Amino acid sequence: MPLTSLSLRHFRNHGDSQLNDLVRFNILTGDNGAGKTNILEAISLLAPGRGIRRAPLTEMSAMSGPGGFAISAQMDAGTGEAIKIGTGVTSDAPERRKVRVNGATASANSLAEWLSVIWLTPAMDRIFMESAGERRRFVDRLVLALDPLHARHVSRYELAVRERNRLLSNDSMPDAAWLDSIETRMSEYAILVAEARADMLVRLNAELESEQDGVFAKPVLGMASLIQANRAGMRQIWRNARRRDRQAKRTLDGPHRDDLLVTMQQKSQPAALCSTGEQKAMLIAMILAHSALVERATGTAPILLLDEIAAHLDPLRRNALYATLADRNGQVWMTGTDAGLFSGIQAPRHFVLANGAIALPD
Secondary structure: OOEEEEEEEEEOOEEEEEEOOOOOEEEEEOOOOOOHHHHHHHHHOOOOOOOOOOOOHHHOEOOOOOOOEEEEEEEEOOOOOEEEEEEEEEOOEEEEEEEEEOOEEEOOHHHHHOOOEEEEOHHHHHOOOOOHHHHHHHHHHHHHOOOOOHHHHHHHHHHHHHHHHHHHOOOOOOOHHHHHHHHHHHHHHHHHHHHHHHHHHHHHHHHHHHOOOOOOOOEEEEEEOOOOOOHHHHHHHHHHOHHHHHHHOOOOOOHHHOEEEEEEOOOOEEHHHOOHHHHHHHHHHHHHHHHHHHHHHHOOOOEEEEOOOOOOOOHHHHHHHHHHHHOOOOOEEEEEOOHHHHOOOOOOEEEEEEOOEEEOOO
């Protein structure tokens, strides 16, 4: 559902910012540090998860010292009925996130029922060169848009892995029955996590393949998994690896070691060996395909947050991106320092920012 209004209070460098009469394309321009990305981060916090920066809640308040912040939005449900959602923290509990939907207290995970948000930020440009953990988190965020329970499954699996690691780090070998119990719990969630990731990648590859060849590089996705087994097989692998894992003081096999593999189809070349421009193009293709996949699966187009998306695209690819976005559903938010980069977008809502203050352009 698209946002029709957005309010930020004491969030980052925004003391009290109101964005009203929002439309399909919403453009935020201003100098570096003006607060453009902070608005995108606020929108990302209206969905489950830790937002585009994955920052601690205590860093988000605009107030000096321990303080609170509030983010609220109104959405168009398409039935003439407005939905109000909000999140934030209070000064007496700055590490505890609160969520409200239509005035009623709700959980952060329940936000997935109302809003799906997908983003692409400059920090993600390094994903092909960073650790496998960053790529796993990227995959899990894509899965979460299709399966709201995925975050819970990942969390419970990782909790069980930490518990196993703690036991294996003891001076003496822990009780075998105790490890059996933990490894049984690990296998229960490991299967759910692994299957959800694999299913999403299959569907996303199909979506990418259905796209017409254009100006953007086309990625082919896979998953390097250290375990390919059912529940019983996983338990046996962990049981056989106890002595080895005890020496390493950590669990060396499992979905927590998976890695996303991306190959540029046109060159049959791993993404890590492609040029910066090709990597950016593949990321854009993945985000656009995932947006289409989410809409196909849920019946609702997600909100797209595209931070500094146009800065490193030549005019041909920039106009191709805008044409693709115009042909699809869903609200789009874009940021940039130069308003001229967005001249190819029809009827946008344009906000100019300066030091956390918002004004419409002349």
